[in-house]
Amino acid sequence: MSQTPVKIDDHRHAKMKDIAAKKNRTIQDVYREAIDNYLANQNQEMMLADSLVERILNERLSKAENRLAAMVGRTGMDVSxxxxxxxxxxxxxxxxxxxxxxxxxxxxxxxYYSRPLRDQ
Incomplete structure (x- = not known):
């Protein structure tokens, strides 16, 4: 376990001491829990952002597929x-x-269509 000196505002440190006293825990435990909660929250935000990006990409791909299908349908009808x-x-x-x-x-x-493109 590493020890890292960190400067914390006096009023925040006092609140952490109060929390530790009320929970009958050490101040180190309270800080550790606060850091763990912060890291978990950050991880959750990143996962939510990733899922949002995935959802947006899926929606755009669906729209592109629908447009292509409509274009192919119209082209087929025109050829007919x-x-x-x-x-x-x-x-x-x-x-x-x-x-x-x-x-x-x-x-x-x-x-014609079975030849390589460079020969056409």
Whole structure:
């Protein structure tokens, strides 16, 4: 156990002496308890701050996930609209059924998107 000299205001030291006398304990015990309580309080405040940060991050991540899901949904709908408009035109232009045109275009797209980004 280490001994550390600490300067304490006289009125605070007098209050600590009174507390020690009322509890029938030594002044060292009362100071030790006060320090332990202070450290426990500081630890609790840090844990609360950490949990608050975690909650804020979780809320922001949830919002970002929701926005991304909405964007993907809108993009998928836009692609569907374009396909619905384009397929009849391609069918007329190439004289092939829409299903065959879709499969041909899909194979080309799969090859394009499977290449590394630097090759695109």
């Amino acid at each position: 609209i374009l396909l619905m408009a384009l397929m009849p035109m391609l069918e007329k232009a190439y004289g092939k059924p829409q299903k065959d045109i879709f499969n041909d275009v899909r194979q080309i797209a799969a090859q």
